[in-house]
Amino acid sequence: MSDTTAAAAVSTSVARPKRRRALSQFQGRDRTIFLLMVGVPTALHVGLVWIPTLASILLSFTDWKGIRFSDINWVGLRNYDQILTVFEKDFFQAVINNTVLLVFLFIGPTIFGMFLAYLLDKNIRGTRLYQSVFYTPVVLSLAVVGFMWQSVIYSTENGLATELFGGGEAVDWIGNQSFLIPFGDNYGISKNFVAILIAIAWRHTGYIMVLYLAGLKSVDNSLKEAASLDGCNEWQSFRHVVFPTLKPINVVISVITVIEALRAFDIIFVLNTPGNTEVLSILTTNNLLGEGGGNVGRGSAYATILFLLCLGFVIWYVTSHYRRTQEGAES
């Protein structure tokens, strides 16, 4: 018994100097500054992000109408049940649209943007001009992109797209909610959602292009030279030498793409939410704000579902990213 106390005493005496050193590093003013620097951002983060998030999750189990706090009643899972049984058409269509947007952003604008960046990186004549042209849409918000495409390109009677592809007939680009690719009778990818995807791609491609361009500039030219000396052709050199060195950019772009796909809102909202183009953020807003708003319970339930989807991606990203960096550090 005395042995164990002795062992404990030893272990504490071993541990104590360490802790004492950690404390002694932050004395007096240092400590105040340290607390301020950590405390203020933490308080802001908790107050502005986590408390509202938790409040939303809690409110999603109530029937609150947003008027008086005394009117809050617990209703258990009723809001979720109603979303899945009564409002299911909007909900599942929104999930489909968010997913389609995610997949589309990965295979459309990302690959095309990378392609443009690779071409522009070759210092062809007029690179700067092309760069500016492709990048210009990025400075516009998606809301503005929506207005522009609605009035200039997708206008039913005299839009550019109507003139080019309509064959003299009026084409209802934004309003045509019939399915281009149906999934059963009630769901699918609607024609007007495809039209919106194209408008989003117009902006997103330039964004991706600039990020990759920055990445490509940092690729050491000697790597490419070495590859070509080893007999790689253009594609092999890109696939096996250049692309792997772009890994940090790829991570950034995949995060941006996921975020853009899940938070998609403004462009669809300014187009007056035409049929079959619902996304989760639109359903949340429709229930919380504006004319149809005031149903805090159901709106929060939509928000919670969106939050859980985002959380899934974040957890996947953080774990896979850190595992990889850890492995990298150990090896």
Place this chain on the structure above:
Amino acid sequence: MTGQSTHRSPSPSMYGYQLGRRRFLKGAAGATGLGLVLPAALAACGDDEDSGSGSFELGTASGATTLGSNYSNELPQQGLAAAVGALPNQDISVSINEVDHNTFQENITTYLQNPDDVIPWFAGFRMRFFAAQDLLGDITDVWDAGLNDSLGEGFKVASTGDDGKQYFVPWTYYIWGVYYRPSIFEANGWTAPTNEDELLSLASDMQDAGLVPFAFANDGNWPAMGTFDQLNFRMNGYQFHVDLMAGKENWTDDRVKAVFAKWEQLLPVHQENPNGRTWEEAAAAVVNGEAGMMTIGTFIGSQFPDGDTSDLDFFTFPELNSEFGTGTVEAPIDGWMMAKSPSNVNAAKELLYHFGTAAAQDAYLAEDPSVVAPSTEVTVEYSPLQRKVLDAVASAPNVTQFLDRDANPEFAANVAGPGLRDFLADPSRVDAILQDMQEQAEVIYAG
């Protein structure tokens, strides 16, 4: 801005009958004559005071009161200031708290937790809903003090809550009807139809003349509600329409299905693909003479060059069911309400009473002559179109407010709007759509 991104029907106070400069100057000239009118109007107020009953006594209030305002455009803003300035009781000081129109409307639930004494809002279910939530003050005594006479029965009904008490004082309004260009009708020898057969034969005459009979739009999911309302109360009557809007009747009812069947029948005489078209684009087809007519509100006048509405007229939607005739018109009304517990009850009531009188409405119209005011005693000179709007509403036994004002707002914005849109996209899906609408209506109206 012409609400390209709005998801609701226009407010009367925001979209008047945008008038040309000439007409505006005329209205301004009317303002100088106002001084002569005021004493008479004040005398009228004095008479009413005697017949007043209840706790409200005109002219006794004093002190400060607050007035919320969403009259954020220049002319309405000046008009409201003039109307408040014309308040006969000088012991009351009114401070006006102005908020941007859209912001106000979207934040109404938050606002009502800490409102001004007098609140801008509109008639219909949306007013009755807040009254039933016990958020509004009863102003029955203000009506009894004399507004009954100057405003009339139709406006009183529109100002009444579910409990039979009044909670609202009307201020400005417009009317939904079938608008057309009289010059085109004259040139072709057409006349306004009064029943379904005449309507259909007029439509086919228009098609023969190379015109689309009805310009039609539904961008924003509200314009087509106008056509639905007209068809529903013409075919099924005022009471059924109001009950349907209040969630007391079923959307799967055969009478509703009949409305959609009739609508589907009429779609060929409407412009195709309305969902992607803004009401402004459809109105342009009427202005340009490509379309013969359009079911819309008086605000279509804003789309005429320079707001010149001399070549604009309307007829009320033709009779579809002889049992109900054409007794119902749709005229969205903007007006004022009182907070549940205002800081100064007497002053707030006196201000509300004042808003119901011709004196206040004249003062407003002098600054903003583009709207129509409800008092029968206003002296400002109306244009022929305004005069016609006034007569149509005054002679109608029943006035509805428009679907997005008559129904639960959540139902209107999130269920009815998308439901009508889906119907217009594919009329063959009507049964499934109505089934969905009914299920969702039950959930929403159950609270």
